Amino acid sequence: MVAGWFTDYTDYTDDGDDGDGVDFRLLGTRCAACASVFFPREDSFCRNPACGGGELVEVPLSKRGRVWSYTDGRYRPPAPYVSDPDAEWEPYTIVAVELEAERMVVLGQAVPGVRVTDLAVGMEVEVVPGVLNENAETVWTTWHWRPMGAPS
CATH class of the missing domain: 2.20.28 (Rubrerythrin, domain 2)
Known part of the structure; x- marks a missing residue:
């Protein structure tokens, strides 16, 4: 979503590879x-x-870290958050992750489908590319946190 905040994720395409964003980093x-x-x-x-x-x-930055805290977002954030105002709002999970090497905490959304009941403080997660929103002309990319061992 913000240029220069993460690597280009062209590897995260449907080109026959596993699409796991191996080279994706903040x-x-x-x-x-x-x-x-x-x-x-x-x-x-x-x-x-x-x-x-x-x-x-x-x-x-480190690709992996540990859950420091988490919560759910039950309301539609105001602009500049990008979302379709006509679509029904779906809550999402927000994760604060302490990066391994940097010892800093970075916020982000969990991958779709991960709820607060799926997380625990100290759980290992990894950063993966994700889609914040899309329309016919644009895909707004972001990062998501995926629990280790969770499906792509």
């Missing part, structure tokens, strides 16, 4: 001076108040 930035990692990415300055560094390098 993209952050790392400060060259203090090694702080940021997501969403930062391209202007180091957000670490103790650092005066300014050189930021794009880095792929």
